[in-house]
Amino acid sequence: MNEAKWTSKPGQGAKGRARALPHAPGSQIVHFPQSEPLQLDCGGALAPFSLAYQTYGTLNEDKSNVVLICHALSGDQHVANTHPVTDKPGWWETMVGPGKAIDTDRFFVVCANHVGGCMGSTGPMSLNPETGKPYGLDFPVITIPDMVRAQARLLDHLGIRDLFCVAGGSMGGMQVLEWAASYKDRVFSAIPIATAARHTSQNIAFHEVGRQAIMADPDWRGGRYLDEETLPRKGLAVARMAAHITYLSDNALHRKFGRNLQDRDALTFGFDADFQVESYLRHQGYTFVDRFDANSYLYMTRAMDYFDLAADHDGVLAKAFEGTGTRFCCVSFTSDWLFPTEETRAIVQALNAVAANVSFVEIESDKGHDAFLLEEPELFDAVSGFLSAAARRRGLALPGAAGD
Amino acid sequence: MNEAKWTSKPGQGAKGRARALPHAPGSQIVHFPQSEPLQLDCGGALAPFSLAYQTYGTLNEDKSNVVLICHALSGDQHVANTHPVTDKPGWWETMVGPGKAIDTDRFFVVCANHVGGCMGSTGPMSLNPETGKPYGLDFPVITIPDMVRAQARLLDHLGIRDLFCVAGGSMGGMQVLEWAASYKDRVFSAIPIATAARHTSQNIAFHEVGRQAIMADPDWRGGRYLDEETLPRKGLAVARMAAHITYLSDNALHRKFGRNLQDRDALTFGFDADFQVESYLRHQGYTFVDRFDANSYLYMTRAMDYFDLAADHDGVLAKAFEGTGTRFCCVSFTSDWLFPTEETRAIVQALNAVAANVSFVEIESDKGHDAFLLEEPELFDAVSGFLSAAARRRGLALPGAAGD
Numbered sequence: 001m002n003e004a005k006w007t008s009k010p011g012q013g014a015k016g017r018a019r020a021l022p023h024a025p026g027s028q029i030v031h032f033p034q035s036e037p038l039q040l041d042c043g044g045a046l047a048p049f050s051l052a053y054q055t056y057g058t059l060n061e062d063k064s065n066v067v068l069i070c071h072a073l074s075g076d077q078h079v080a081n082t083h084p085v086t087d088k089p090g091w092w093e094t095m096v097g098p099g100k101a102i103d104t105d106r107f108f109v110v111c112a113n114h115v116g117g118c119m120g121s122t123g124p125m126s127l128n129p130e131t132g133k134p135y136g137l138d139f140p141v142i143t144i145p146d147m148v149r150a151q152a153r154l155l156d157h158l159g160i161r162d163l164f165c166v167a168g169g170s171m172g173g174m175q176v177l178e179w180a181a182s183y184k185d186r187v188f189s190a191i192p193i194a195t196a197a198r199h200t201s202q203n204i205a206f207h208e209v210g211r212q213a214i215m216a217d218p219d220w221r222g223g224r225y226l227d228e229e230t231l232p233r234k235g236l237a238v239a240r241m242a243a244h245i246t247y248l249s250d251n252a253l254h255r256k257f258g259r260n261l262q263d264r265d266a267l268t269f270g271f272d273a274d275f276q277v278e279s280y281l282r283h284q285g286y287t288f289v290d291r292f293d294a295n296s297y298l299y300m301t302r303a304m305d306y307f308d309l310a311a312d313h314d315g316v317l318a319k320a321f322e323g324t325g326t327r328f329c330c331v332s333f334t335s336d337w338l339f340p341t342e343e344t345r346a347i348v349q350a351l352n353a354v355a356a357n358v359s360f361v362e363i364e365s366d367k368g369h370d371a372f373l374l375e376e377p378e379l380f381d382a383v384s385g386f387l388s389a390a391a392r393r394r395g396l397a398l399p400g401a402a403g404d
Numbered sequence: 405m406n407e408a409k410w411t412s413k414p415g416q417g418a419k420g421r422a423r424a425l426p427h428a429p430g431s432q433i434v435h436f437p438q439s440e441p442l443q444l445d446c447g448g449a450l451a452p453f454s455l456a457y458q459t460y461g462t463l464n465e466d467k468s469n470v471v472l473i474c475h476a477l478s479g480d481q482h483v484a485n486t487h488p489v490t491d492k493p494g495w496w497e498t499m500v501g502p503g504k505a506i507d508t509d510r511f512f513v514v515c516a517n518h519v520g521g522c523m524g525s526t527g528p529m530s531l532n533p534e535t536g537k538p539y540g541l542d543f544p545v546i547t548i549p550d551m552v553r554a555q556a557r558l559l560d561h562l563g564i565r566d567l568f569c570v571a572g573g574s575m576g577g578m579q580v581l582e583w584a585a586s587y588k589d590r591v592f593s594a595i596p597i598a599t600a601a602r603h604t605s606q607n608i609a610f611h612e613v614g615r616q617a618i619m620a621d622p623d624w625r626g627g628r629y630l631d632e633e634t635l636p637r638k639g640l641a642v643a644r645m646a647a648h649i650t651y652l653s654d655n656a657l658h659r660k661f662g663r664n665l666q667d668r669d670a671l672t673f674g675f676d677a678d679f680q681v682e683s684y685l686r687h688q689g690y691t692f693v694d695r696f697d698a699n700s701y702l703y704m705t706r707a708m709d710y711f712d713l714a715a716d717h718d719g720v721l722a723k724a725f726e727g728t729g730t731r732f733c734c735v736s737f738t739s740d741w742l743f744p745t746e747e748t749r750a751i752v753q754a755l756n757a758v759a760a761n762v763s764f765v766e767i768e769s770d771k772g773h774d775a776f777l778l779e780e781p782e783l784f785d786a787v788s789g790f791l792s793a794a795a796r797r798r799g800l801a802l803p804g805a806a807g808d
Binding site: 200259337 | 604609
């Protein structure tokens with residue numbers, strides 16, 4: 001794999017990064033200099049900028065076996081390796097790895113931390129070259145198309161023109177759709193999972209609650225907490241708790257916790273975490289703070305809220321896909337109430353309207369939105385089957401023939 | 405209507421109330437002295453205590469036309485009069501009034517602010533007689549049965565033994581069920597609406613987020629904000645925003661707001677309220693603070709979380725209703741995802757198991773949980789029809805024959 005002059009190993013070239021709260025240990029980083037700005041939908045540009053990324057598997061000789069994975073709101077580039085901050089498995093190790101549905105014995109998998117993120121890519125924690133201080137809210141609002149444009153720059157840098165596949169769930173799925181719409185000739189196949197072509201009112205509403213929770217925390221300091229050496233821990237934890245409920249189904253919560261009490265035999269008639277579900281939520285909230293940046297959370301949620309693929313195409317979603325040659329596998333889950341099946345169906349209908357090659361799988365699951373991250377054999381079968389068929393169609397060389 | 409020696413008009417006998425943030429203008433208040441404590445499920449007792457209440461219509465001679473209304477989490481006793489703090493119509497004016505489904509030309513309607521509330525009844529804002537300071541978190545945790553026991557005390561005070569009907573939605577519906585279970589011989593008919601016999605994991609989870617938002621606000625001061633002359637406005641506003649989303653259906657939000665922008669033609673690429681739904685939520689959050697007490701919010705949510713009628717009856721819901729002679733009209737709404745129809749169905753099945761007289765109406769509505777507060781002709785028809793039939797069965801005198 002080529003390593004351009006401005007690709008650095010962690011610890012090198014970290015200039016332009018604010019103190020490493022979450023950082024990018026173990027990840028490769030590409031630095032795009034001031035002279036090569038990222039054009040943004042807001043009208044401005046970001047320069048310089050960096051992307052931290054992980055790769056898995058081996059790039060074959062004709063570079064035809066690349067699978068780009070796009071992470072979700074709270075995800076990062078650590079798809080299939082132990083996470084350097086949490087020491088937990090990669091967020092999609094169930095899906096990606098040797099012999100897995102996205103088989104790293106066969107495919108060269110790339111995943112980059114999104115622009116605006118906090119695991120090594122340039123985001124609101126990074127130093128603003130104009131002030132020498134962390135950007136905070138001076139960081140430009142980033143859109144899903146901006147993130148995709150940055151990913152395309154990374155691929156260009158790696159000398160990769162064509163994607164065999166782009167895959168992702170939730171916000172990652174939005175990026176998959178944006179890739180398919182904006183880079184039609186670079187995407188052979190696409191797997192948008194548990195996602196939508198636009199954020200609904202309810203989605204925006206939940207995000208707004210999270211943002212208000214962060215901004216209500218006096219330690220947020222108008223976004224300048226790094227400078228003032230505080231951290232809006234409580235606000236970010238509340239935001240995460242609220243979001244976390246939306247990732248699970250009512251049934252999943254019931255099965256997992258019911259009304260079970262936490263380490264006690266009876267109600268305490270107080271405000272401690274009497275119920276297991278309370279204890280669980282608090283844990284989710286407060287561990288999130290250790291690996292995620294509050295301002296990044298604002299920017300990531302805003303990018304999702306702003307996403308409306310049809311609006312960018314005269315209000316007609318089908319127009320986004322006109323002339324597409326990409327093969328699509330669209331997946332939804334029956335109990336996902338954050339991105340319900342009807343949102344995926346709208347995507348499929350738009351694809352059908354332009355006679356795209358599309359398969360649609362609605363998976364029976366009671367795990368809610370998070371099902372795409374969990375052990376769902378039907379999901380793995382669908383992705384694996386789709387990729388195998390696409391690989392045959394693409395005439396992909398077998399692993400043994402791959403080279404670097 | 406009788407007025408006992410310790411019933412006072414507003415402004416009188418307000419001793420025992422902390423500064424009147426929300427207060428009880430226009431409401432009657434009954435004060436129960438130290439010698440007449442309210443026994444609580446937590447094992448303690450509350451004394452002295454007061455209840456602020458409203459009445460509508462005229463009590464008939466044999467006191468057989470009483471309808472008790474139980475308000476929801478954020479409601480109060482101002483059912484059918486202009487609210488003294490917000491100047492808005494009473495929260496159930498669509499349902500209660502002359503000629504309405506709960507017809508005040510016919511029935512004598514009573515509604516009391518719950519114990520633990522903040523509109524004149526004793527709650528965490530009230531002065532703790534032991535310290536002379538507002539209770540704050542020293543206020544005992546109150547349960548739904550505690551609230552119902554207090555209401556029974558109010559009725560005793562008013563010389564009313566039997567309820568022709570007890571009606572309410574959401575948390576009010578929980579109280580309706582508790583009334584029917586605990587005071588079988590005092591309840592002729594009961595209308596639990598959009599409610600459940602227990603709070604689910606998901607319900608508890610949403611409440612926990614709200615509580616954490618309040619407690620995360622440094623102005624909450626461990627619950628002693630009245631003493632320290634602060635107010636956890638931001639925390640309470642965030643709690644209300646999160647809860648408010650759960651009161652509406654995805655469709656209702658979509659119909660109301662879609663992705664419409666607020667007073668602007670294009671996205672601003674910032675964190676202002678670009679979308680109408682954001683502006684609406686912020687408004688809901690920050691106006692709530694003017695009429696509701698943050699600690700009361702903690703106590704009301706906790707009471708709902710703790711509610712589990714079956715658990716109080718050997719885990720068998722039907723046992724709660726054994727031997728009941730009450731006539732029930734159970735109502736749910738198709739788009740209510742906070743208290744979905746299956747929760748009402750569980751109540752109906754328990755009632756059927758004891759051969760209770762029960763009718764069950766699932767109303768087609770896309771307005772979500774809040775449908776019970778809104779213009780829903782089918783709801784009004786169901787309640788009106790049920791009450792007319794029950795009145796005939798009860799042999800209720802016509803309005804003209806009512807006296808006081």
